[in-house]
Amino acid sequence: MNLEDSTALQFDTPYMVIDFNQSLKNMKKVQSFADQHGKTLRPHSKTHKIPLFSKRQISLGAVGVCVQKVSEAEVMFDGGVEDILISNEVVTGIKTDRIADLASRGCRIKVAVDSEVGMSSLNESAREVGKEIDVIIDVDLGMDRCGILPDDFPGFLKKSSGYSNLTVYGIMAYDGNVADESRSERSRKVASEVETLTKLCKDYERINGEPQTVSVGATSTYDLWAEYDIITELQPGTYVYYDRRTTEYGASTMDEIAMGVVGTVMSKTHSNHAVIDAGYKSTSIDNGRYPILIMPSGDTAPVTSMSEEHTVCSDANQLKIGDRVLLLPSHACTTTDQWDKAAIFGLNEKPGTIEIKGRGMRE
Template sequence: MYQPRPGDLLASLDTPAMIVDGQLMEENIARLMARFRETPVRVRPHLKTAKSPELAHRLLAAGVIGCCVAKVSEAEVMALAGIEDLLITSEIVGPPKVTRLVNLLRRHPRIKVVVDSQVGIQVLSAALEVADLHLNVLIELNVGQNRCGVAPGEDALALAQYIASMSHLHLIGVQGYEGHLQHIHDLQERTRRCREAMHLLTTTAAQLRTAGFPIEIVTTGGTGTAEICAQWEGVTEVQPGSFLFMDTDYRNALGPVYANALTILSTVISLPSPNRAIVDAGLKSLSIDSGMPEPLGLPGVQYQPAGDEHGVLFWDKQTNAARLQLAIGDRIAFYPSHIDTTINLHDTYYVCRNGVLEAIWPVTARGKVQ
């Protein structure tokens, strides 16, 4: 059975395959770090996108201060690979998760979590007391996304006071993620609404400090808003993740700020009609929650899934010349519309440079959703 190796030609890979352009990815990292180099704001990239310890180590080498993960299971993967400064950005609720967190903390005490309820705080505190462990926590604030998070202001202050009554929990910061603003196309509108969210976040942080709480971390921001957040006094770190590879949803909102460095490579397996081609990449290879992926080099050609394993390329009569350029066996690459959910469909990154396979990285945290 063929096993790809570094040094093989890209053309030798079977499809569907997830391809990383090594040079473009490195340029994206360098570009992001340069944007924050002259600011006091630090970068804590979110690994829910990359799901790879290899990429986490590369980001740390580039100068990030630590990393975010979404779930305890992702933290387990990253901590095992030696990434110690981790913030888990989703609330940890339920005995299985709490037990896993406690077991993780025994070996990796620098892990931090977010909280937004007295119930969650009490359960964490009880488990930590039994284990004789201590945990640093951040209050998650609702800054407009209306997902998790306590209301800014008095509600956050009340929660901080409750945390203070727990001897094994230590409040060190606040998190406020404006995820609902990441893909707003109009820069002025995105900036205005992001500043409103930052006002809620930093004002609450200041209120907590005035009340005597040692708020060291004010963390926020994604790929679409990180630079706006960094301009707001009081923000200490940002959490971009998709900048590594990008997708069409972010590109359409931000423009060419970062390069699309990841594609899904497919093969044309059938040409059943003059304006339709079938590729071997369907719903198990390309996510469509943010729209359809974009075929490269085929203007006017559109994609839609045709089941788990198949995708359809189609075009109208005015684009019929594209039909003449396609043949069974041709390779078609796609830009994903949503990078996070597409990466989670694949086991392997194939890192290429100039048409040659340079490295093979497992998507180690794929499927780690607990």
């Protein structure tokens, strides 16, 4: 992320800023990795939430996108993205009707499922509009979030084939929990997940024939999964911007981070202490982690506390009131969700702003 370009923009602070050229490099890096390993890439759009970015990822070779919410799927489809996997569970009739509506409008919509309640509702909504909807069975390989437990998989798969308007097309497993700073530890955990998944693929083949798609992976694990033949699709998301966290576990360098928040030093009442006009309403502190603060010199300074509107930095001798600084968030996705629009440079000839159309899409 280019500090000079980010802080030179003539916007009032705080503002979120995107380095589009860097983001494009990140997109190309992961796409060519997936291509080299013979896997399709279905990037998660929850990081950028911008249809234009998804369309760029698709034009580089991605097969479609993941979204987490029905409302995000609607934003993406209205923005011109046609192949969308809701990689999350949907159970209410209002939402499954909206999914069926997307299918009627020509969207190649797919949905992750882990319950009969969800499948019945989706089946009913699809039947009402005379459509068949593709579903992928979400399994829990250890994240302890959504997903069918491995022991229950064969029974669930058998039941899932009984819905007239649903077509089961594969298995999905998300493992964002595997984010250890040691790559060998992540590799060991993925190898153990592969063992379980291989067994589930055999169950699938016995009951339903070969799965068309086996979709897995996060920014912390996609490169490890790519080594295994049973995997067909990778679904990382954060790589489009990277962040402090991905840098800590070695998936990116600091230079590859493509989004941040620019703030101004607004108070400096004693020598070592500076306060920035952007707090956690501007920069997510998911898991209690503070952003990296970059000063005009390019050096970093420690963040010691944050509140809604303030970031406090100790050891800030170099800073003076009015200086612009760049905050590189610990989590890019949750930071993006705090902004209706972002400053962007590298997209057009002149820096401008871009609307974050999927921001705040909760249902």
